[in-house]
Amino acid sequence: MTGIIVCGHGHFAKGLTSALHLIMGEQDNYIAVDFPSGDTKTELEKNIYRAVAQLSRSENILIMCDLLSGSPFNTAIMLAMKNPNIHVIYGTNLGMLIETVLKRNNQASIEELIDTAISTGKQQIGIFEVPEDTEEDSFDE
């Protein structure tokens, strides 16, 4: 089973994870790594390295970052450049996290997980359009 690490600035990772838990319950082979104000880059690196070590039984590890830049992403890609079984996604939102964890729990391949994360993430962004007949009944077309 692919291991999943969520990683980001501040309490991004634990915040997103608390939402995931509320909706789907606790998850195995899943670790949230925060980078709170006051932590050094060295501490962040240590926490990410430790998470990877804890998931070492997984054939692949998917690191889902907050942004395409910053220390969490930069640390993750250093690992991905050294280890072909580590994959790094950025721009994580809750919809893609839920869908990726669901597919991962159903033993999807790493390629499927990456496709799912990116396509679901993009599809699940939008604006709520107020239905035209909300305010009053209307016979207009």
Place this chain on the structure above:
Amino acid sequence: MTGIIVCGHGHFAKGLTSALHLIMGEQDNYIAVDFPSGDTKTELEKNIYRAVAQLSRSENILIMCDLLSGSPFNTAIMLAMKNPNIHVIYGTNLGMLIETVLKRNNQASIEELIDTAISTGKQQIGIFEVPEDTEEDSFDE
């Protein structure tokens, strides 16, 4: 200045907001509303209504939700259906939140903010591609 409310399950909103603060500092006319385990829908509604009331000096309010479903989104759209100055976006990730807050601070119109949020959110999702020559110097094309 458009008011911004971030709202989601668990500590999604405060987690994302802690990352925003780390990168951009504290923000005016900005409120994070969590829906932690144990809170009732009535409490969530009260918290969202209170946030809207606190931003009542803003001509428009943009509510940025975690998901296209669930109590935070459903509560937000109930407000949007009653008040044309409230707009609801879903699928919030950190990249779109940062970009939207930046533009909002530069007095962008509500239409620009909605476009920015959606397009930035989608653009800023992807997979890190390991450069082919990372592992060794290569003279191949």
